[in-house]
Amino acid sequence: MSHDTLNPEVMPSEPEKATLEGKNKFLGFWFFLGGETVLFASLFGTYLALRNSNNGGPTSEELFGLELVFVMTMLLLTSSLTSVYAMYHMKNNDFRKMQIWLGITVALGLGFLGFEIYEFYHYIHHYEFTFRSSAFGSAFYTLVGFHGGHVLFGLLWIITIMARNAKRGLNLYNAPKFYIASLYWHFIDVVWVFIFTVVYLMGVI
Amino acid sequence: MAENTNSVQNELDYHKKKKKEEMKQQVITFALMIVFTIIAFTMVAAGLDKLFVIPIIVVLAIVQVIFQLYYFMHMSHKGHELPAIMMYGGISVAFLTILTFLVLIWW
Structure with missing residues (x-):
């Protein structure tokens, strides 16, 4: 009888917190998310303070189109649910289904990122609204671009752990990695909820 | 067994x-x-x-x-006491940060 602690015969119901390393990752990651909250708050504060300083360039009312933002919001919100499904299957020790749902999450995230790149491209080429146009431009691209950077990082992260563990299957060593990547993905959606409310909706009112 | x-x-x-x-x-x-x-x-x-x-x-x-x-x-879920402290700590500082930035441009 083998005693492989990372590949038990019966997987515990919370494989992400079954090892000390998993517990530490879990706590450390929430600590990081607390810090990220403050970091994004400083960018939101800057944006709110500078959003009317458009230096004669386009204003937020002229720039923002709600249709595109609505589609992007739906994509990111749905991808949050699909990663919940992925973690549901992880806890039921169904590796294949977890990978499928993570794949859907990645596809939705890529869709979001594509729309965001299109949006920035549109602003730059049709409105000549760039990072250097005005204080509003700098604050806008810093805040929304930083979030977009998080989306890109999250996608690369999820794709990497999916590929790295594709042949290994699920065990107590990689379960915390999947769980934490999904927490990161949810946090990206948390930030987006405030971006679509504070930047886009309040920008066109 | x-x-x-x-x-x-x-x-x-x-x-x-x-x-x-x-x-x-x-x-x-x-x-x-x-x-x-x-x-x-x-x-x-x-x-x-x-x-x-x-x-x-x-x-x-x-x-x-x-x-x-x-x-x-x-x-x-239970076992989320420390995450809650970290998030609420982060949210309080976040609130103060945004308030400060807005008060700075009040005049």
């Missing part, structure tokens, strides 16, 4: 059932989040009064984020 395996199986079945119920709750949470989003966008598109719309969409955003944290990120 047989009895022991049986009880392990029973426990697994119990957890499986519980997780399934939770998953149902998550889908309801998701549906509510979609509804909140649609309400926020419709209110802005309808061009209602600024002073009326802004507080409502901010409250809708806060409720959505609470759903996201407590249900999607499982902060409602």
